[in-house]
Amino acid sequence: MKPTEFSACHELEALLPAYVERSLPAAEAERVAAHLPNCPNCQLQVTQLRALSDDLDAALPEIPRTALRANFMAMLEQQKQLLKPEADVPAPIQAPVQPEAKVVSMWPTAVASNWLRVAASIVLIASGVFLGRNLHWGNAGNGNVAATNPEKPAHVELAQALNGSKSRTVSASDRIQLVTNSTKAPQADDNTVQVLLNTLNFDPNPNVRLAACEALYRLRDAPGVREGLANSLPIQTDPNVQIALIDMVVSLRVHRAVPQLQRLAKKADALPVVRAQAEAGIGKLI
Known part of the structure; x- marks a missing residue:
């Protein structure tokens, strides 16, 4: 051309x-x-x-007929009336509903063109729907994923909590919460960065790896983060994580990521939207 x-x-x-x-x-x-x-x-x-x-x-959902919606609302109102407490019986105090943990992107997305961002959003939305239907956020016991042990360094406790044990398996939602909370601790250090990089590269769940991406972006000024993000590009196979990493290395101006982006742009088994995103990122970094 x-x-x-x-x-x-x-x-x-x-x-x-x-x-x-x-x-x-x-x-x-x-x-x-x-x-x-x-x-x-x-x-x-x-x-x-x-x-x-x-x-x-x-894929657009079918809108229910007007009559069906009206009947449903009438039945709902009838049930609400039946559930109202008697006048002399105080209404029970309901426990506050714990909000669901959410993975929120923290990096700029100016790299992609409009159609690339639309396609990437569709992939992320689909993953979010699956996560919401199949995972339970938080720990149903006492609300804490892992108790803090002041005798252990933060990165050791984080690694042990993420890996679990033979008798206790850590769910994907709990690992996401652990990764997200790891950057809030004042003692987040280089060792914490290494634990997050290991999670990014080796955790079997793409949503956990995506959460690790965002946690590392929040620690972007720590030594080893930018190089670790660049080195993770050829390891990833999930399009969510690939697109997130491309956006991050371009936003952070990680020029050493150009060779990895070039290989990803030519990777035959990568999605077209990922290859195009990598090509656009190369143009921004060169």
Whole structure:
């Protein structure tokens, strides 16, 4: 591809989602339409965007009929009336509901173009739905995942809590909470960074690895974090974690990650959205 053609592709890339949705102004739509016949790369992206849009349309939930919703609301109101306490009996005091722990992204996402962020969000939302349906957040016992032992260094206690023991298996939700809380402790140090890097590279659950990514980003100024994030790129296979790591190393300007990004951009078994994200990251770091 000539330099002028690459520049045109890079400039028009952000317009492709709106072009597929037919929401571009006429002048820009004509510009994209004139560019597409001579650019196989942009043609491929348009094809992928259209397929993604069709999949989303097919996955939209069916809206219940008006009569069904009305009947449900009437039944709900009837049950609420039956559950009301008698006038002379005080209402029972309900225990406060503990909020669910959430993994919230802490790094900028300006690297990806609009359609890449849409695709990545769909993957993350699907993972969140699965996590919410299959995992129980927190410890049902006393509300603490692991009691703090002042006689043990923080990183030793964290590693032991994450690994569990032969008699006690640590659930994925508990490991996420442990990883998230590890950066809140005042004694978070280089050893804690190493434990988080081991979790990022070797934990079997992608949601735990994603939580470790975010914890390491919060410790981004600690020695070894940026190099560890770059070295983790070729290890990861889950698209959530791959996209998160790409965004992080680009946001932190980790130039030593360029070779790993180049290999990921050419990796045959990586998702197209991941390869495109890696290519965009290379352009930002070079």
